[in-house]
Amino acid sequence: MSSIQAVAESYKVFNPRAYLQNNYVPPRADFSSEDSVMCWKLRRLHEACAKGEIKGHTLVDIGSGPTIYQLLSAFEHFQEVIMTDYLEINRQELKMWLNNEPGVFDWSPYFEYVCKLEGKGESWKEKQKRLRECVSRVIPVDIHQSSPLGREVASGSIDCLVSSFCLEACSPSLVAFHKALENVVGLLKPQGHFLWIGALEESYYLAGEARLSVLPVTEDMVKKALSKAKCVVREFSTYSMTPSMKVGVDDVSGIFFAWAQKDAAK
Numbered sequence: 001m002s003s004i005q006a007v008a009e010s011y012k013v014f015n016p017r018a019y020l021q022n023n024y025v026p027p028r029a030d031f032s033s034e035d036s037v038m039c040w041k042l043r044r045l046h047e048a049c050a051k052g053e054i055k056g057h058t059l060v061d062i063g064s065g066p067t068i069y070q071l072l073s074a075f076e077h078f079q080e081v082i083m084t085d086y087l088e089i090n091r092q093e094l095k096m097w098l099n100n101e102p103g104v105f106d107w108s109p110y111f112e113y114v115c116k117l118e119g120k121g122e123s124w125k126e127k128q129k130r131l132r133e134c135v136s137r138v139i140p141v142d143i144h145q146s147s148p149l150g151r152e153v154a155s156g157s158i159d160c161l162v163s164s165f166c167l168e169a170c171s172p173s174l175v176a177f178h179k180a181l182e183n184v185v186g187l188l189k190p191q192g193h194f195l196w197i198g199a200l201e202e203s204y205y206l207a208g209e210a211r212l213s214v215l216p217v218t219e220d221m222v223k224k225a226l227s228k229a230k231c232v233v234r235e236f237s238t239y240s241m242t243p244s245m246k247v248g249v250d251d252v253s254g255i256f257f258a259w260a261q262k263d264a265a266k
């Protein structure tokens with residue numbers, strides 16, 4: 001079994017509901033504290049999108065998992081959003097939320113927080129409705145394939161990519177991480193934008209019965225990988241996990257946020 005096949009095997013017992021409870025409720029998603037890691041992530045995404053440069057027709061979210069928060073600012077600037085994940089169980093979780101089925105995860109505090117950041121006095125329900133209308137497809141992705149979305153999405157055709165906590169969580173080596181980034185960036189048009197959130201120096205995380213290995217990456221490794229993938233870094237910032245954010249579900253030490261742009265040459 002190859003190391004990539006071993007990663008795939010480890011994901012067979014990934015539990016989306018447990019994953020959501022581990023990472024997307026307080027203290028990590030405590031909207032009463034601006035110091036929470038989720039407020040930090042949503043502010044970074046809001047501020048980058050508020051500059052007005054990140055726009056176009058199609059936005060693709062690589063490795064959505066069972067989460068939608070990563071899209072709350074960016075989706076407003078695109079006509080079509082495509083969500084993706086490797087696991088059917090995660091794609092099902094996303095489709096259930098998009099269809100507003102009973103029992104799905106409550107993202108309303110996230111919508112409320114981003115509406116507050118945007119300061120337009122908009123109702124969070126309106127924003128939620130627009131996101132649901134904007135997502136056209138939830139499709140499979142494999143970042144270790146040269147065409148990560150297969151025939152569904154052609155290389156060089158996408159205006160903007162978003163990805164959060166995916167590449168380092170399913171790359172068994174630095175070589176695989178670099179190749180996966182090149183595969184993903186290959187989806188972008190020249191000068192296309194990439195909004196990338198990831199874990200710093202994390203070696204594992206839990207999701208129910210699953211204990212998943214993570215490639216521990218540093219800020220410097222991420223920046224070097226972007227440069228190797230011919231992306232220019234527009235913004236890069238990091239968040240150091242405070243003791244209250246360390247809840248025993250992983251050994252992550254920090255989070256990075258990168259806004260990068262694929263080079264014009266091609």
Ligand SMILES: Nc1ncnc2c1ncn2[C@@H]1O[C@@H](CSCCNC[C@@H]2Cc3ccc([N+](=O)[O-])cc3CN2)[C@@H](O)[C@H]1O
Nearest residue numbers: 023028037063065086087141142143165169170205250252
């Ligand atoms: N070959 C593949 N291609 C694409 N995606 C794949 C592939 N294999 C698995 N996947 C896909 O990748 C997975 C993405 S979820 C990865 C979680 N990353 C670690 C976790 C995240 C997290 C969240 C929040 C905070 N915080 O402090 O607020 C900290 C942390 C740190 N721990 C999963 O969706 C799987 O389905």
